[in-house]
Amino acid sequence: MTTQYAKALTGTGAPMIAPSILSADFARLADEAAAVAGSDWLHVDVMDNHFVPNLTLGVPVVQSLIKATDIPLDCHLMIDDPDRWAPPYAELGARNVTFHVEAAADPRQTARAIKSAGALAGLALKPDTSLADHLDLLTEFDTLLVMTVEPGFGGQAFIDAMVDKIAAARRAVDSGHLRLLVEVDGGVNAETIERAAAAGADCFVAGSAVYGADDPADAVRRLRESARRAAVTV
């Protein structure tokens, strides 16, 4: 169920795949980006050890990675105080900058700051965070990241109960004629991507399913094809 907006972003209308470098070798990030050539976005999990109990990377690494790859960066900020810390990722040239509503004091203003710095703005929801409570924010955002695991770590199992939230997000976008990509993150693999795609997601983050594969670029192609097939059968 790829939307016109997703089509405008990809040029092809195919489901978008965003490999997560959380599952890559951090000592070889440029090579690991090259290994997923053909991906729509490269997903970069920024964790601060406060909002989530894990610590990854920040502005200096993103700054280097932007120079090391042509793949647009999809920065997922799992950090406290995104109102202060999110706009710099947009200023660096990230394509999409997503922050968590649970951590933001003023999500509207932060989305506007990200967009005026030239990036798309993304709103992320943890699994227990209600979509219905935040519907009024969606017009401010370009992407909605539905977390299908608890944020913090790769390699966790997809929470099936989130399929209903993906479907609700799809309905909200379509009925409101919103210019918003529905993105799914956590536990996405060859099997779970079908349920997420059938529920109406446009963009799929996959870490271990891509970087755990013998041929990561081929894993990206296969995931895209599985999503495309599942989306057209609904």
Ligand SMILES: O=C(CO)[C@@H](O)[C@H](O)COP(=O)(O)O
């Ligand atoms: O944001 C996160 C985890 O907090 C994700 O982006 C993970 O990096 C996805 O990894 P897999 O679940 O696909 O292994």
Ligand SMILES: [Fe+2]
């Ligand atoms: Fe993520």
